[in-house]
Amino acid sequence: MSDAEPESDDGIWHLRLYVAGETPRSVAALSNLKHVCEEHLAGRYTIEVIDLLEHPQLAQGEQIVAIPTLERRLPPPVRKIIGDLSNTERVLIGLDLRQEP
């Protein structure tokens, strides 16, 4: 997975969504995420969905505790957001697309 990552300077946002199985919450999170990305990052983002039930070792390796967790892998610094991403305001702040009011 990690070798396929884009370079940081190509302006592409690399987002990773950790889920554990296909739960209503993870489906909602992905849909919420796509919505935010289309609105604010159209054409310059990739979303990778990692199902920890299939890759349990990544939970430890990537320090994931809560589900869903959204990780902004690029651009640096790495940021983590937890929850179903239903609070768009918090998502934008968490991704650093908007300053804390």
Next chain:
Amino acid sequence: MRELEHCPTGISGLDLVTSGGLPRGRNTLVTGGPGCGKTLLATEFLIRGAEMGEPGVFIAFEETTDELTTNAAGLGWDLDALVRDGLLVMDFVKVERDQIEQTGDYDLEALFVRIGFAIDRIGAKRVAIDTIEVLFSALGESGILRAELRRLFAWLKARGVTAVITAERGDGSLTRHGIEEYVSDCVIVLDHRVTDQLATRRLRVVKLRGAQHLSGELPFLIGPGGFSVVPVSAFELHHPAPAEVVSTGVDALDEMLDRGGWYRGSTTLISGTSGTGKSTLAAHFAAAACARGERCLFLAFEEGELQILRNMGSVGLDLGQWVESDNLRIRATRPTQAGLENHLTALYREVESFRPDVVVVDPITDFHAMGSSLDIKAMLMRMVDYLKQRQITAVFTSLISEREPEDPTISSLIDSWVHVRHVQKINERQRVLYVLKARGMGHSNQVRRFELTSSGIKLLEPETGVSVGAE
């Protein structure tokens, strides 16, 4: 209700106070303030488990695996080796508040995945989680977190592992966030407090569903080799009472006792002012035991081993030969920071490893300086009970002031009592000894002068005219 199966912790003393261990396949909450030994208890629980062939998983929220490994090494444990042997998995779970933005509902499924993955990797039977409080500080107090913790504890149970979960002590509650509500099977409270400049560690089993446990606070010690909990070993006075008698080590003193010595398994106090020969008397007792081929544990709190060997050599006691033959083990420690509890725990640990027939504690304490609080009495009672239960014949020395040799507190606990003191004559100080009591046998009421000669303690023939204070 189904019989509760125990999971022996393997931690010295803890299995005794929990009548066999923690509830197997269930959760035990270990709570206490900072620095009280929670992490260590959790660590040792896994180490002892590994020794018994039960692999363990350590989920660390506070310390990194490197820190845990280093701390454990300080107590003589090699966590790396356990990891290599597939007996231990350590996972440092890093959750930092400033890195986490909450955007809606979440659960802790990833944590479950981590723990589950670790359990499956080595077939773990034990899990330690240290400490759950970090989740509250990182994720914030919320209904979600509470529900998830409740689910976590149920899930651990369903996985069939025996888990130790640590938490911070709260003000007026067992844990700061009331987690004890979710862990109904067993709660252990650790305490580390300083009273009279004396640090003491105590452990209390608050709740152990479906099993008997000792209530009340039990002292424990953290030292090389880990935890030692000192149990109150005797609920009732069911000590064995052998009729066999062992020599005091001084022939003339044996003769002052109708049975010719102390009963095996009894406890004798040798009290006296300083420099009267208490230690020498005790050393005679030790040497006599070794000469009989028995093992003697000599706990010294005032002198080092070499000094004891030299000093006793000067009165004709060659203790060195017994050390060499492994009949005698001298353990010398400084009592300055150690209270009576530490003496007790040190004694407990040495007895478990050396399995002596007789024990000398020199001195057990300076009762006069420490006062005679209930605390001390309780501690002394534990020591006496413990030794009696093992039929170990014990001799304690104690510094007691000249004026009040008879303290009823101490007297009720011990079986025999010899007091030594100086008597001021016109141009010399003489040493005298007398038997204050000897349970279960008659004894001489004579006050006997004695001398420390190059061939040991010599009691002089009784003479008239020696006056002793109130007896």
